[in-house]
Amino acid sequence: MAALALVDVVKTYGAHPVIHGVNLTVGDGKFVVFVGPSGCGKSTLLRMIAGLEEISAGQVLIGGRVANNLSPKERNIAMVFQSYALYPQMTVAENMGFSLTLEKRPKSEVSAKVNEAAATLKLTELLDRRPSQLSGGQRQRVAIGRAIVRNPQVFLLDEPLSNLDAALRSETRVELSELHHRLGTTMIYVTHDQVEAMTMADKIVVLNKGRIEQVGSPMDLYNRPTNTFVATFIGSPKMNLVDGPWAQRFGSQTIGIRPEHIMVSNNEPTWKGTVSVIERLGSNTIMHVRVPGIGSLVANLDGQRDYVVGEDIGLKPDEQHLHFFDVSGRRMEAR
Ligand SMILES: Nc1ncnc2c1ncn2[C@@H]1O[C@H](COP(=O)(O)OP(=O)(O)OP(=O)(O)O)[C@@H](O)[C@H]1O
Numbered sequence: 001m002a003a004l005a006l007v008d009v010v011k012t013y014g015a016h017p018v019i020h021g022v023n024l025t026v027g028d029g030k031f032v033v034f035v036g037p038s039g040c041g042k043s044t045l046l047r048m049i050a051g052l053e054e055i056s057a058g059q060v061l062i063g064g065r066v067a068n069n070l071s072p073k074e075r076n077i078a079m080v081f082q083s084y085a086l087y088p089q090m091t092v093a094e095n096m097g098f099s100l101t102l103e104k105r106p107k108s109e110v111s112a113k114v115n116e117a118a119a120t121l122k123l124t125e126l127l128d129r130r131p132s133q134l135s136g137g138q139r140q141r142v143a144i145g146r147a148i149v150r151n152p153q154v155f156l157l158d159e160p161l162s163n164l165d166a167a168l169r170s171e172t173r174v175e176l177s178e179l180h181h182r183l184g185t186t187m188i189y190v191t192h193d194q195v196e197a198m199t200m201a202d203k204i205v206v207l208n209k210g211r212i213e214q215v216g217s218p219m220d221l222y223n224r225p226t227n228t229f230v231a232t233f234i235g236s237p238k239m240n241l242v243d244g245p246w247a248q249r250f251g252s253q254t255i256g257i258r259p260e261h262i263m264v265s266n267n268e269p270t271w272k273g274t275v276s277v278i279e280r281l282g283s284n285t286i287m288h289v290r291v292p293g294i295g296s297l298v299a300n301l302d303g304q305r306d307y308v309v310g311e312d313i314g315l316k317p318d319e320q321h322l323h324f325f326d327v328s329g330r331r332m333e334a335r
């Protein structure tokens with residue numbers, strides 16, 4: 001059974017529609033990521049699933065049951081927010097057990113659940129500390145622990161890592177994936193960071209202006225984006241889009257080429273340009289090349305390269321890996 005289903009879900013604020021009829025099913029135990037630019041409706045959708053926001057039209061089904069009129073508590077869902085306010089005067093253990101204490105569960109049960117969650121999250125040593133005595137990543141884990149102790153059917157996480165620095169983010173990302181494997185609980189995770197989406201999701205839902213653009217596995221979206229929005233949103237550095245006479249030669253309006261599929265070629269290059277920026281990352285070199293009549297093309301080259309800014313260079317696409325789009329930006333299968 002699907003853990004969760006959205007059927008024609010609409011949200012309007014006053015006269016302003018912000019979610020325009022979303023349909024989606026989330027399989028039991030899956031890790032689903034909602035990704036999209038700021039303001040596209042990710043948090044609104046999540047809050048409607050959680051029961052924190054009224055649903056203007058359509059249905060939310062949780063475990064096969066219509067949940068539109070259930071209170072957040074009755075939905076058996078736990079939500080972790082970006083700003084995970086912990087109670088500063090309480091210890092880690094008290095923070096984690098707070099919702100159970102509020103429900104007047106026996107002390108022994110609360111501490112057993114807290115200890116179990118703490119072990120899962122590597123917080124056992126920190127149970128007696130207060131939030132001010134923790135690092136950002138540790139506080140984040142406490143916020144997740146607070147959700148775990150409730151043993152929810154579904155976890156909803158809204159940009160839970162965005163307050164962390166880059167190193168801690170990637171570490172916590174891996175921990176969250178491990179946690180998901182261990183718990184096997186359905187998770188819906190919101191982010192505007194496509195790297196988080198690509199690395200954690202079983203299924204990615206790309207949202208844009210209150211609509212779903214595409215749903216698929218990370219590699220589906222990467223290899224077969226359904227339109228130019230998804231093509232340029234998923235992947236970093238982003239896909240190059242080229243239109244004009246060269247694209248029309250292939251019978252399409254626009255051709256997409258991922259940066260790793262552009263090669264330097266000084267014999268019979270497709271494009272000639274001038275290097276404008278070089279980003280040396282050690283394992284790879286990202287080169288921005290200004291091409292007259294085309295604009296800027298970005299090539300992602302393996303390893304370390306000696307090219308310099310201002311150098312004239314020839315480029316060629318790997319024609320096995322072109323993406324074709326029509327006038328309205330939709331993917332074309334046949335050329
Ligand atoms: N209470 C509200 N009243 C009116 N409009 C709202 C309200 N809450 C959100 N919106 C609008 O709904 C749209 C979606 O907002 P939402 O918070 O879901 O975006 P988001 O995708 O989570 O963005 P971000 O990545 O910035 O968090 C935005 O245009 C926002 O301005």
Ligand SMILES: [Mg+2]
Nearest residue numbers: 042043044158
């Ligand atoms: Mg948001």
